[in-house]
Amino acid sequence: LTRLYGPLTALSNVRVDVMSALVSFDRVFEVLDLEPGIAERPDAAPIPAGSGRIEFRDVRFRYPSADQVSLASLEDVTALDRTEQEEVLTGLDFTVEPGQMVALVGPSGAGKSTTSMLVSRVYDVTGGSVLVGGVDVRDATLESLRDTVGVVTQDSHLFHETIAENLRYARPGATEEQMWEALTGARIAALVRALPDGLDTVVGERGYRFSGGEKQRLAIARLLLKQPSIVILDEATAHLDSESEAAVQRALAEALRGRTALVIAHRLSTIREADQILVLEKGRIVERGRHEDLVAAGGLYASLYRTQFTEAVI
Ligand code: ATP
Secondary structure, eight states: OHHHHHHHHHTTTTHHHHHHHOSSHHHHHHHHHSOTTOOOOTTOBOOOTTOOOEEEEEEEEEOOOHHHHHHHTTTOHHHHHHSOOOEEEEEEEEEEOTTOEEEEEOSTTSSHHHHHHHHTTSSOOSEEEEEETTEEGGGBOHHHHHHHEEEEOTTOOOOSSBHHHHHHTTSTTOOHHHHHHHHHHTTOHHHHHHSTTGGGOBBSTTSBOOOHHHHHHHHHHHHHHHOOSEEEEEOOOSOOOHHHHHHHHHHHHHHHTTSEEEEEOOBHHHHHHOSEEEEEETTEEEEEEOHHHHHHHTSHHHHHHHHTTTSSBO
């Protein structure tokens, strides 16, 4: 998911214009996160508030080639056909029921990140459909999709602004009390309180620099302010010190409680707790089930478990 945030950095100079042109924080992400061609349909309908079900129906996906992206604006459809990328998802079927946690595991390049990106519509499927709360995400209003699905990645972006401003992107109009509540839930309140300017501390490259674990906890605070019913989580593989690590884990446990979660899982503790584990290999689900059953089945999961999952962090 790192590549999602490349464009954010590249666009940091135009951010001021974007900010002044748009009312809500989420709209900034709408502009910056989505690939060209992702737009709201004129007849788009909102996803019902509080929806927690995710469904993948025979989902296929191939990345647009570089040519396709530039040619798309020229509407040169015949040229598009000549530059087909390989399919990276070749027919995924699964459902995450409201409140469930589903873990995506599998070898590098199997398609875990790609799968997670299709839920928040960073990209659109090239076959089949993804439904959130029973609505095909391509038919949903972007605002309702942003309100329903929250994303926590390994490197959440902080704007060069105050902590309060960064938090208000998640909930415009949040009161200081609500922000402190979220920071407390995310196990980062004590640190912010100790800063000379507290919530008004400017962060980012030229401001106060948070560590990786602290940034993750700020991303969790945003999630707690936003209260989405679905969370897409890319678990950290970055090496945090054990204190940070424990704080992030506690904060996440709080943030995920009662929500639907689709987790790119790297930790054995998460995988063991999952209601369902989906084992991906080369863009398809090759095994699914709970930890004990998959270990007993003696397939790919069992061998990943033997070779990679024995440590606390994989
Ligand atoms: P990892 O565990 O290493 O993060 P993953 O299971 O999340 O891997 P994906 O990142 O979803 O796998 O990648 C699936 C496939 O899609 C890989 O073959 C990858 O090279 C390819 N891929 C990923 N991003 C792009 C892109 N922007 N353009 C073209 N191909 C891509």
